[in-house]
Amino acid sequence: MAGFRRKKDDQTDTPKKKITKQDLKKSMRLFKYVKPYSGTFAIGFVFLLLSSVTSMVFPYLTGQLVDSANAEMLKEINTIALALLGVFAANAVFSYFRIYLFAIVTQKTLADLRQSTYNHLIKLPMNFFSERRVGELNSRIASDISLLQETLTTTIAELIRQVLTIIIGIALLSYISVKLTLLMLCLVPVVIVIAIIFGKHIKKLSKEAQSKVADSNTIVEETLQGITTVKAFANEFFENMRYSEKTNEIVGISLKGAKWRGAFASFIIFALFGSIVGVIWYGVILVNQNGLSVGDLFTFILYSVFVGASMGGIADLYSQLQKAIGATENLMEILDETPEEISDVQLTSINRVNGNVSFENVSFAYPSRSDIQVLKSMSFSANSGEQIAIVGPSGAGKSTITNLLLRFYNPNAGTISIDGKAIQDFPLSELRSQMSIVPQDVLLFGGTIKENIGYGKIGATDEEIIAAAKQANAHLFVEGFPEKYETIVGERGIQLSGGQRQRIAIARAILKNPSILILDEATSALDSESEKLVQEALETLMKGRTSIVIAHRLSTIRKANKILVLNEGKLVESGTHEELSNVENGIYQNLSNLQLEV
Numbered sequence: 193m194a195g196f197r198r199k200k201d202d203q204t205d206t207p208k209k210k211i212t213k214q215d216l217k218k219s220m221r222l223f224k225y226v227k228p229y230s231g232t233f234a235i236g237f238v239f240l241l242l243s244s245v246t247s248m249v250f251p252y253l254t255g256q257l258v259d260s261a262n263a264e265m266l267k268e269i270n271t272i273a274l275a276l277l278g279v280f281a282a283n284a285v286f287s288y289f290r291i292y293l294f295a296i297v298t299q300k301t302l303a304d305l306r307q308s309t310y311n312h313l314i315k316l317p318m319n320f321f322s323e324r325r326v327g328e329l330n331s332r333i334a335s336d337i338s339l340l341q342e343t344l345t346t347t348i349a350e351l352i353r354q355v356l357t358i359i360i361g362i363a364l365l366s367y368i369s370v371k372l373t374l375l376m377l378c379l380v381p382v383v384i385v386i387a388i389i390f391g392k393h394i395k396k397l398s399k400e401a402q403s404k405v406a407d408s409n410t411i412v413e414e415t416l417q418g419i420t421t422v423k424a425f426a427n428e429f430f431e432n433m434r435y436s437e438k439t440n441e442i443v444g445i446s447l448k449g450a451k452w453r454g455a456f457a458s459f460i461i462f463a464l465f466g467s468i469v470g471v472i473w474y475g476v477i478l479v480n481q482n483g484l485s486v487g488d489l490f491t492f493i494l495y496s497v498f499v500g501a502s503m504g505g506i507a508d509l510y511s512q513l514q515k516a517i518g519a520t521e522n523l524m525e526i527l528d529e530t531p532e533e534i535s536d537v538q539l540t541s542i543n544r545v546n547g548n549v550s551f552e553n554v555s556f557a558y559p560s561r562s563d564i565q566v567l568k569s570m571s572f573s574a575n576s577g578e579q580i581a582i583v584g585p586s587g588a589g590k591s592t593i594t595n596l597l598l599r600f601y602n603p604n605a606g607t608i609s610i611d612g613k614a615i616q617d618f619p620l621s622e623l624r625s626q627m628s629i630v631p632q633d634v635l636l637f638g639g640t641i642k643e644n645i646g647y648g649k650i651g652a653t654d655e656e657i658i659a660a661a662k663q664a665n666a667h668l669f670v671e672g673f674p675e676k677y678e679t680i681v682g683e684r685g686i687q688l689s690g691g692q693r694q695r696i697a698i699a700r701a702i703l704k705n706p707s708i709l710i711l712d713e714a715t716s717a718l719d720s721e722s723e724k725l726v727q728e729a730l731e732t733l734m735k736g737r738t739s740i741v742i743a744h745r746l747s748t749i750r751k752a753n754k755i756l757v758l759n760e761g762k763l764v765e766s767g768t769h770e771e772l773s774n775v776e777n778g779i780y781q782n783l784s785n786l787q788l789e790v
């Protein structure tokens with residue numbers, strides 16, 4: 193991650209030469225995605241060649257048309273005019289296929305790139321996500337991909353067309369008059385040198401603007417996601433200021449870029465028209481001296497305009513390509529991250545565990561804060577079907593225990609095992625499919641209630657879903673909605689209460705039917721009726737499974753087989769409720785007294 197975010201901040205300081213080489217190397221990998229469509233690309237390319245060539249016939253025939261004004265050539269005028277029409281018709285057809293075929297390649301390539309980026313992203317380890325701002329990641333990927341779309345659709349094809357125009361144009365120009373061509377080409381090196389200087393500045397500024405746009409999108413996304421917090425703190429004004437600041441920065445940088453682009457365009461216009469005037473001037477002299485026909489001069493000027501315009505366009509296309517290279521680099525950086533080994537697993541009686549969980553001298557520090565030991569030589573065990581409660585002050589390391597059990601992270605020392613087998617020796621997906629988690633804050637996906645419960649077992653039948661909802665005490669309230677199980681929940685649907693959301697999550701967990709349960713008890717107390725329903729549902733869920741309950745309210749864990757009291761990453765007390773309540777001045781006793789007072 194450090195690399196990812198550092199890159200963004202340092203991109204302007206990175207030595208240019210090096211980055212260009214790396215960029216190019218990384219961008220070449222994009223062609224892996226174009227490869228399956230190379231056949232279509234090749235046919236599109238042929239149409240591109242044909243349309244470029246036919247465009248180049250136009251100045252020649254127009255020159256002939258001008259020359260046919262001479263009395264002896266007058267009879268050819270109709271033939272030439274018809275030929276010109278034919279050329280346009282052919283060009284029209286070629287252009288149509290060129291655009292359509294390139295669009296097919298672009299869209300399919302992008303779809304593959306989108307899919308593999310997402311496929312890769314979703315398999316990346318937790319560490320990747322905990323160290324990044326999800327909003328930033330999201331808007332970056334979206335803007336990088338749309339940049340590539342533009343490039344693949346138009347920039348590359350245009351670049352090839354322009355280069356062809358320049359090469360064929362210069363060949364034809366030399367054929368008409370070498371002297372005139374040399375004069376025109378005198379201006380080219382000047383244009384190129386200045387174009388490179390401009391291009392470098394424009395690239396730098398547009399990269400800066402791009403990352404500012406991403407920053408501003410992050411603000412919108414994060415504040416909209418956390419709109420309740422923004423409003424509750426009456427921080428609309430503050431967020432407005434933050435957003436205005438960022439958008440003004442975009443304006444500043446973009447306008448700076450626009451100045452450079454404007455100056456660049458002015459220069460190109462001046463160089464272009466200057467060269468045309470020079471060519472006409474010298475051409476007229478040659479017409480008088482060498483018997484160059486007026487039609488030839490006309491053709492020459494048209495070719496010069498074609499070549500000049502292509503040269504002017506190339507610099508712009510070049511800077512577009514540079515932007516696309518930046519975008520590719522970002523995407524490739526994500527694709528270079530090592531994903532977790534996720535596989536499609538079906539639990540059977542053979543690979544289903546019994547649920548004997550054991551932690552032996554487990555120590556752990558989060559990779560991003562390796563100097564802080566979050567768990568210190570932690571040992572405990574839970575036998576199959578037992579209920580283990582973990583209590584302790586906030587930040588003691590309770591959630592970290594479950595993060596390690598799910599192998600979101602690996603411990604630095606010690607062993608975690610299930611049924612006597614170290615969890616590293618399980619295929620990752622098989623390990624996780626043995627467990628179900630009912631989180632503190634239940635996230636429901638925007639979809640129907642049925643889909644949300646069904647998330648616990650992809651492909652579950654309606655009967656299974658209803659049975660799970662009944663056991664989770666959710667069936668009654670779901671039936672109360674007019675659309676019942678088809679009720680849309682989440683962002684665009686109805687909002688469920690905390691207790692209802694929890695019961696949906698419990699139904700989801702029941703459907704998954706795991707051997708090990710992780711319950712992160714909601715901190716906010718539900719009303720007593722709702723609490724009773726949730727508690728009942730939880731009891732059903734826990735029956736016959738090993739459950740690890742992160743408890744915030746001690747009243748709910750009295751029946752636990754074992755209570756682990758954590759403090760600053762250490763296991764300080766363990767035992768049943770009765771045992772721990774009798775430890776004079778023990779942490780549990782104190783916590784117990786404190787909660788009773790409240």
Ligand SMILES: Nc1ncnc2c1ncn2[C@@H]1O[C@H](COP(=O)(O)OP(=O)(O)OP(=O)(O)O)[C@@H](O)[C@H]1O
Nearest residue numbers: 322558560561566585586587588589590591592593
């Ligand atoms: N992804 C992370 N990266 C770095 N440090 C983290 C990460 N997650 C948690 N921590 C730190 O690890 C320590 C233990 O956190 P943990 O979430 O396990 O505590 P907890 O006991 O579950 O707290 P709470 O009851 O408030 O949820 C805390 O100091 C926390 O700041």
